[in-house]
Amino acid sequence: xxxxxxxxxxxxxxxxxxxxIRRLWWGGAAVLVVTLLLQAxxxxxxxxxxxxxxxxxxxxxxxxxxxxxLAAKVLGEILKRPEDYFGGDRDDA
Amino acid sequence: xxxxxxxxxxxxxxxxxxxxxxxxxxRQLVVLLAPLLTLLAATQVPDGVTLTAPFLDYTVEVLEGxxxxxxxxxxxxxxxxxGGLFALNQARGYELAxxxxxxxxxxxxxxxxxxxxxxxxxxxxxxxxxxxxxxxxTPGAKAAGIRYAIMHLLGGVILKVGIExxxxxxxxxxxxxxxxGNFDTWMILTGIxxxxxxxxxxxxLADAYPQSSATGTxxxxxxxxxxxxxxxxxxxxxxxxxxxxxxxxxxYGIVYALLENDARRILAYSIVNQxxxxxxxxxxxxxxxxxxxxxxxxxxxxYKALLFMTxxxxxxxxxxxxxxxxxxxxxxxxxTTACGIIGALAISGFPLTSGFVTKTMISxxxxxxxxxxxYFTLAVASAGVFLHAGIKYPWFVxxxxxxxxxxxxxxxxxxxxxLLLAGACIGLGVYPELxxxxxxxxxxxxxxxxxxxxxxxxxxxxxGLAFFVLLPLMRRTETITLDTDWLWRIGLTSLWSRSxxxxxxxxxxxxxxxxxxxxxxRRRLEWLFLAKRADGTVTGEGMLARSWAIGTTALCxxxxxxxxxxxxxx
Numbered sequence: 001x002x003x004x005x006x007x008x009x010x011x012x013x014x015x016x017x018x019x020x021i022r023r024l025w026w027g028g029a030a031v032l033v034v035t036l037l038l039q040a041x042x043x044x045x046x047x048x049x050x051x052x053x054x055x056x057x058x059x060x061x062x063x064x065x066x067x068x069x070l071a072a073k074v075l076g077e078i079l080k081r082p083e084d085y086f087g088g089d090r091d092d093a
Numbered sequence: 094x095x096x097x098x099x100x101x102x103x104x105x106x107x108x109x110x111x112x113x114x115x116x117x118x119x120r121q122l123v124v125l126l127a128p129l130l131t132l133l134a135a136t137q138v139p140d141g142v143t144l145t146a147p148f149l150d151y152t153v154e155v156l157e158g159x160x161x162x163x164x165x166x167x168x169x170x171x172x173x174x175x176g177g178l179f180a181l182n183q184a185r186g187y188e189l190a191x192x193x194x195x196x197x198x199x200x201x202x203x204x205x206x207x208x209x210x211x212x213x214x215x216x217x218x219x220x221x222x223x224x225x226x227x228x229x230x231t232p233g234a235k236a237a238g239i240r241y242a243i244m245h246l247l248g249g250v251i252l253k254v255g256i257e258x259x260x261x262x263x264x265x266x267x268x269x270x271x272x273x274g275n276f277d278t279w280m281i282l283t284g285i286x287x288x289x290x291x292x293x294x295x296x297x298l299a300d301a302y303p304q305s306s307a308t309g310t311x312x313x314x315x316x317x318x319x320x321x322x323x324x325x326x327x328x329x330x331x332x333x334x335x336x337x338x339x340x341x342x343x344x345y346g347i348v349y350a351l352l353e354n355d356a357r358r359i360l361a362y363s364i365v366n367q368x369x370x371x372x373x374x375x376x377x378x379x380x381x382x383x384x385x386x387x388x389x390x391x392x393x394x395x396y397k398a399l400l401f402m403t404x405x406x407x408x409x410x411x412x413x414x415x416x417x418x419x420x421x422x423x424x425x426x427x428x429t430t431a432c433g434i435i436g437a438l439a440i441s442g443f444p445l446t447s448g449f450v451t452k453t454m455i456s457x458x459x460x461x462x463x464x465x466x467x468y469f470t471l472a473v474a475s476a477g478v479f480l481h482a483g484i485k486y487p488w489f490v491x492x493x494x495x496x497x498x499x500x501x502x503x504x505x506x507x508x509x510x511x512l513l514l515a516g517a518c519i520g521l522g523v524y525p526e527l528x529x530x531x532x533x534x535x536x537x538x539x540x541x542x543x544x545x546x547x548x549x550x551x552x553x554x555x556x557g558l559a560f561f562v563l564l565p566l567m568r569r570t571e572t573i574t575l576d577t578d579w580l581w582r583i584g585l586t587s588l589w590s591r592s593x594x595x596x597x598x599x600x601x602x603x604x605x606x607x608x609x610x611x612x613x614x615r616r617r618l619e620w621l622f623l624a625k626r627a628d629g630t631v632t633g634e635g636m637l638a639r640s641w642a643i644g645t646t647a648l649c650x651x652x653x654x655x656x657x658x659x660x661x662x663x
Contacts, residue, residue, distance in 0.1 A: 065559035
């Protein structure tokens, strides 16, 4: 019966098939590792010496995003309101 | 008269008039030709003042050229062209006419040689951009347009007060760098910053722009905030307060975009974020920073218009713009998706895109000026931009879940406009000299150094990793996020109704007291002139209305005379 069900991977768009997604994860991880390794070949001389540390930009970028997302989450708890809060005058609300 | 036809803004204004007056093929021809003729005229404007005109008691400088003025005017004309192409078959005639008149106002500001000319074009922009907001055609667009108009007319008044002050106190209304230090200059700075969507009134932008039509928002994204950037560039270069204002705008834009559900509002918040980079650079004020601000404005106008075009196609084809209702559109909108990704990479400053060669220029300027904290805040912001606009926008709109929507790909004119802008984003990234040669100061900056490229690749790609790791925390909710516009949309209304109820008691007492006084005076007068019964019917004349005996009258006169004489001698 396989081959005609709606969940059959062959019926999915190639980009969302499980094995494509698996490959994308592996490919993405490989790219991340390569950017870390490339630093050995192309060191960066920034404003502060620590910018030249191995994987500094990677850790800095990741940490900055964590802080921003958490800050937005906390702020969202306080400031988020239903879409019709202002009387629902948004056309798509 | 003929001289006026060489003024780029006049050419585009005539184009706007023709668009309103014509239809069919002729209108389409005007839509495409008018911006190109304007672009040609803008590139031909020589340095210095070349055209003046009498206005009231002043001689205003209608046309003044300089490299930065030509750069902004050129990108505005290019934007009018691609926006016109995008909207060619979809927008109504009056929307296109209003959009072109709005663009003409922006180009007029670029070449304004004095503050009066600048103000007149500034108000032209406010007027026609409001019409473009209203072209959304919904009750929401109408209400947002009114709020937008009030905000910009208020900004115009503030700006005008400053211009009057500077003109009276200095005797000159020339556009030259000013030092913020007195009431006049603060008013000018405030009026301009209001148009730049600076705090505390950044909310007007995300309130109004996404309410316009799928095509109107593309125009709105380009002109108002960037003319404000040019005005700051010309009037307040190196003004330190702008560094703080710019950094606030950068972080504000990221945080609010992260919380937002509506795709077009995400992009609206990211305008504030990107303008923040430019405002900050103008505050730094070195030649590299000012080059960076101008270059970033140029690049930003193109990639932000591209992003709004992709969101516009989605809205045009599906009627939806909420992330919660979208997803999986890459299946049937491959070109729009690709263009959305290119725009997203460009706004994130990914290597080989226009954003990289302009944004890193600003970071370098901060580093060269010894502003380490600014430099690192800009690095945080680069990561944050990739998070909210680089990945979040394309991910939630074109990928994530399958929404089941299978819209048709964009119409040919929309697709062509997107492809042109996508090509420009990559072209400027690969070959930055195309842009660098037109910058106001000589460029020695080299964007592509191996170490720098690897540094930014690490920064951005690991930000991307953070997005997918933190995805559960970024679940979309059908909400809005409160902003300072709460103060005038809810706070002021509430204050009005509360003060009415508070004043109701004293007002009632005052009215009662007033009625009592009026009634008493009336009764006394009636007693003097009319004789009344208890039921109110008049039975005769009152004391002062009666005929008196002559002797009594003479006695009264004598008493009055004596009183007068005594008073006189006292």
